[in-house]
Amino acid sequence: MQRTYLRAVAALAMVVAATLAGVTMKVAYAHGDGHETAFGKPGDPKKSARIVQIVMREQDGKMIFIPNTLRIRKGEQVRFQLRNIGEIDHEFVVGTLEENLKHMKEMEKNPDMEHDDPNAKRLKPKTAGEIVWQFTKAGRFDFSCMIPGHREAGMFGTIVVE
Numbered sequence: 001m002q003r004t005y006l007r008a009v010a011a012l013a014m015v016v017a018a019t020l021a022g023v024t025m026k027v028a029y030a031h032g033d034g035h036e037t038a039f040g041k042p043g044d045p046k047k048s049a050r051i052v053q054i055v056m057r058e059q060d061g062k063m064i065f066i067p068n069t070l071r072i073r074k075g076e077q078v079r080f081q082l083r084n085i086g087e088i089d090h091e092f093v094v095g096t097l098e099e100n101l102k103h104m105k106e107m108e109k110n111p112d113m114e115h116d117d118p119n120a121k122r123l124k125p126k127t128a129g130e131i132v133w134q135f136t137k138a139g140r141f142d143f144s145c146m147i148p149g150h151r152e153a154g155m156f157g158t159i160v161v162e
């Protein structure tokens with residue numbers, strides 16, 4: 001009797017352990033798979049997306065993005081079509097304001113730092129590029145050019161997701 005009981009408890013414990021392991025694995029997978037960040041995740045280029053065109057340029061001693069304010073619906077996937085029509089390199093990096101400011105400080109120390117991230121694109125003069133990003137969280141976010149001096153010259157914008 002006692003033995004059967006112990007065996008049943010052991011079997012139950014194994015089922016619980018296996019279930020917990022399964023749940024843990026699934027959570028880890030979902031997290032790693034989506035590259036989810038505080039401002040969303042890389043989009044799926046095969047899925048439909050709202051097209052947002054952004055021009056980067058210098059103008060009257062300033063450096064700008066046109067437009068520099070965007071409103072996006074939560075969950076919306078956006079295809080940023082970026083064009084650098086200026087005379088020098090520019091960059092588009094989307095993130096939280098906090099992260100972008102921190103990143104900018106790192107760029108000041110390493111001006112040649114290259115970005116190959118799904119949320120960033122550096123463009124030579126007279127070239128174009130694309131980023132597909134899905135904004136999964138509501139909030140106020142930032143896009144900036146991280147090349148030293150450019151954000152200070154005006155090269156940043158705001159994305160409001162609601």
Ligand SMILES: [Cu+2]
Nearest residue numbers: 090091145150
């Ligand atoms: Cu720039």
